[in-house]
Amino acid sequence: MRTRAAVAVQAGKPLEIMDVNLDGPRAGEVLVEIKATGICHTDEFTRSGADPEGMFPAILGHEGAGIVVEVGPGVTSLKPGDHVIPLYTPECRECEYCLHPKTNLCQAIRSTQGQGLMPDGSSRFSMLDGTPILHYMGCSTFSNHTVLPEIALAKIREDAPFDKVCYIGCGVTTGIGAVINTAKVEIGSRAIVFGLGGIGLNVIQGLRLAGADQIVGVDLNPDKVEMATRFGMTHFVNPSEVEGDLVPYLVDLTKGGADYTFDATGNVKVMRDALECAHKGWGESIIIGVAPAGAEIATRPFQLVTGRTWKGTAFGGARGRTDVPKIVDWYMDGKIEIDPMITHTMPLEDINKGFDLMHAGESIRSVVIY
Ligand code: NAD
Ligand code: AHE
Ligand code: ZN
Numbered sequence: 001m002r003t004r005a006a007v008a009v010q011a012g013k014p015l016e017i018m019d020v021n022l023d024g025p026r027a028g029e030v031l032v033e034i035k036a037t038g039i040c041h042t043d044e045f046t047r048s049g050a051d052p053e054g055m056f057p058a059i060l061g062h063e064g065a066g067i068v069v070e071v072g073p074g075v076t077s078l079k080p081g082d083h084v085i086p087l088y089t090p091e092c093r094e095c096e097y098c099l100h101p102k103t104n105l106c107q108a109i110r111s112t113q114g115q116g117l118m119p120d121g122s123s124r125f126s127m128l129d130g131t132p133i134l135h136y137m138g139c140s141t142f143s144n145h146t147v148l149p150e151i152a153l154a155k156i157r158e159d160a161p162f163d164k165v166c167y168i169g170c171g172v173t174t175g176i177g178a179v180i181n182t183a184k185v186e187i188g189s190r191a192i193v194f195g196l197g198g199i200g201l202n203v204i205q206g207l208r209l210a211g212a213d214q215i216v217g218v219d220l221n222p223d224k225v226e227m228a229t230r231f232g233m234t235h236f237v238n239p240s241e242v243e244g245d246l247v248p249y250l251v252d253l254t255k256g257g258a259d260y261t262f263d264a265t266g267n268v269k270v271m272r273d274a275l276e277c278a279h280k281g282w283g284e285s286i287i288i289g290v291a292p293a294g295a296e297i298a299t300r301p302f303q304l305v306t307g308r309t310w311k312g313t314a315f316g317g318a319r320g321r322t323d324v325p326k327i328v329d330w331y332m333d334g335k336i337e338i339d340p341m342i343t344h345t346m347p348l349e350d351i352n353k354g355f356d357l358m359h360a361g362e363s364i365r366s367v368v369i370y
């Protein structure tokens with residue numbers, strides 16, 4: 001079939017909107033009509049050329065929601081008409097990782113996914129002249145139609161609005177999951193969140209759900225304060241307004257250091273600060289942000305010797321087919337909020353405006369509605 005997509009033709013260039021060819025689903029695969037997709041900073045990370053795994057031409061996008069159109073041979077858990085959220089972290093429920101209680105990092109298709117290919121080693125997308133186009137994070141939600149493995153789709157309830165729950169495909173689950181699944185924050189905790197964007201705000205929302213007492217938000221952009229306060233931030237710190245070093249300032253503000261800190265910026269200097277303002281003896285720092293090719297984190301080992309823990313999280317530690325439908329229920333039941341964070345919507349033809357708004361610090365989430 002032909003479908004409409006935003007193609008990342010070359011690193012650092014705007015996406016090009018064009019008709020593309022899409023082959024039908026093969027064994028174990030599912031054709032999905034994407035109804036809406038968020039634009040996450042990770043899409044920008046890859047578009048810009050900073051992603052060591054980035055390859056071009058590719059169809060980016062990994063925060064979508066849509067409807068099953070057709071299933072390939074052997075697909076048993078989905079049928080045409082089902083509403084689904086694509087999963088860049090699949091859940092095969094069979095691999096060593098899925099069977100281990102301490103990780104959500106299903107590895108069943110990770111190696112081909114990282115090469116922009118379907119599990120059989122080929123791509124379903126091509127340009128009208130036949131040039132192959134790569135998949136991205138196994139999702140490619142910047143295409144009106146896409147093909148995914150069955151294990152990379154969470155089936156969700158049919159009354160959930162696509163233009164809101166698409167955000168559960170990455171940002172909402174990552175932020176809330178980092179708090180609940182990765183950090184396992186206790187009631188009464190003190191926490192610091194670095195970066196009050198589409199992920200950091202969901203960390204704040206998760207901290208409020210978990211019953212944290214003090215939720216400090218740190219961002220260079222003061223325009224993020226209003227939204228962060230609405231979601232539960234109790235104190236705001238703008239590093240550019242702090243006299244002297246940021247770390248001792250935050251340690252003092254949290255009465256000796258935070259029980260939990262979170263990096264949602266992707267800046268390795270911020271990651272170091274986040275570790276070092278975690279409380280001596282027990283503080284945990286969770287890295288969410290993804291850093292450019294070649295970037296490395298550093299600290300004095302003494303920071304760890306004296307009881308701080310450095311951790312990371314992908315997709316908030318969530319097992320997608322199991323957890324995503326539950327998070328959709330939380331949204332539909334009013335336990336979590338999504339709508340105010342979707343600050344802009346646009347048709348696919350205007351997707352590059354969503355990237356411009358992100359750069360300008362004017363949006364939290366832009367959502368493309370097909
Ligand atoms: P975003 O652009 O919406 O937000 C980033 C925020 O960080 C902005 O508010 C910006 O002002 C702030 N910021 C930037 N530099 C800063 C600094 N030095 N100090 C303080 N604040 C600073 O991005 P997002 O969509 O929220 O994504 C955040 C990060 O999380 C990105 O690196 C993204 O790739 C990553 N991410 C990781 C996962 C995962 O599973 N680990 C999932 C989604 C996103
Ligand atoms: N390709 C990058 C790493 C990108 C990365 O860490 N991705 C996160 C999800 S970000 C979603 O917005 C992730 O899930 N990582 C685990 C994995 O297996 O990719 C690089 O540095 O090579
Ligand atoms: Zn993302």
